[in-house]
Amino acid sequence: MTLQVAIIGAGPAGFYAAEALAKEEGVQVDLIDRLPTPHGLIRSGVAPDHQTTKKVTKKYDQTAARENVRYIGNVTMGTDVSVAELRDLYDAVIIAFGAEGDRPIGLPGEDKEGVYGSFAFVGWYNGHPDFTDLAPDLDIDAAVVIGNGNVALDCARLLVRTENEMKASDIADHAGEAIYGSGVKDVYILGRRGPVQASFSIAEMREMGELEQGISVVHDAQIPEALPEDMDPKEARSRKPVLEVLKSFRPNVSGSAAKTVHFEFFCRPVEILGDDRVTGVRVERTRLVDNRAIGTGEMFDIPCQLVIGCIGYVSREVEGLPMEGGVVVNIDGRVDQGLYCVGWAKRGPTGTIGTNRPDAQDVAARVLEDMKGGAGKPGGAGLDALLIDRAIRVTTYDDWSAIDAAEIARAKEGAPRRKFLTIPDMLSVVDEA
Missing domain, CATH: 3.40.50.720 (NAD(P)-binding Rossmann-like Domain)
Structure with a gap:
């Protein structure tokens, strides 16, 4: 049987x-x-x-x-x-x-307007039907991205991309228009631990040094010259090229390009500031003890109008x-x-x-x-x-093939597709096929 x-x-x-x-x-x-x-x-x-x-x-x-x-x-x-x-x-x-779904950030103030999880924010710019109406306000000066993984790099990179850089992408129209027209000048990527512990991959890191209108900056003292000698060899092979890219950012100066991406290691967010809408993030400097981030008590605020939590999905x-x-x-x-x-x-x-x-x-x-x-x-x-x-x-999969073909046919020049953003729109394509 x-x-x-x-x-x-x-x-x-x-x-x-x-x-x-x-x-x-x-x-x-x-x-x-x-x-x-x-x-x-x-x-x-x-x-x-x-x-x-x-x-x-x-x-x-x-x-x-x-x-x-x-x-x-x-x-x-x-x-x-x-x-x-x-x-x-x-x-x-x-x-x-x-x-x-997004794992909660777990901070006081995370319910303020302008605070999003990366699942929602990524779904918005990718045209997922669940997030078509998210409509984040990008008429802002600064954004904070919480997390030290590739999703954090994706969100930061997309916020400073130009329309020319995205012409071969399938970004949703509404997201592209908001991003290209955004006034954002500074994007901060926060990590509780250091650059050695960050889970960035080399391909994504290299992109951060190739932005048309953006520059990536680091704190020189936070970037070590070499990896720890006792690091697992396999892990070291993947971390070394990432560290080399971060070291290459040392000469970069904040504000020397239209947009600046700030890598802020050894800091953890403790509160999202503002009334109804986010106006900043309070962070605490950390130090590593047995590879764990321990607070030092030193606090400072980062003014911003957008916060994206990239700390995992559930x-x-x-x-x-x-x-x-x-x-x-x-x-x-x-x-x-x-x-x-x-x-x-x-x-x-x-x-x-x-x-x-x-x-x-x-x-x-x-x-x-x-x-x-x-x-x-x-x-x-x-x-x-x-x-x-x-x-x-x-x-059926044949129905998907019809949707796929229609998205490809309606793409802008150079782009792979222009997605349908709602389920009714997708189903109407099937009906017409």
């Missing part, structure tokens, strides 16, 4: 799990996503000026083209269909919906899923009999896109091991009947 597997979430983790399972005979995979558009954070999380990274979706297209793989879009788990219903319908259910809570710390409670991907998780839902928002592949392959292997001789549930046929009965409009 055919093993019926439902994968909830059609991002990298979901597609890699589908790829691993679909190679086996006697397995049918249904990839279910709440949006008509697949690919998850490849579409809505990867920076719009990083188009090379998005080419990985060609591999996902090959998986979707397999006869034993279906894409079922525009179906929301927990609303249109429950976890319990999917478990009744499928032999195995794999949760792969990633992390779809998975949304869904009835029927045990959650703890923003992830699904699991043991090596196993949640319960016939219920699994993979990707960020399993391990939290860590690693690169490629990290999801071996992770998904491991969980797929556990599914196949656990389900030997356990097939026999109705699978997709049962789900189709349930969704028809509930009048839920479903989209």
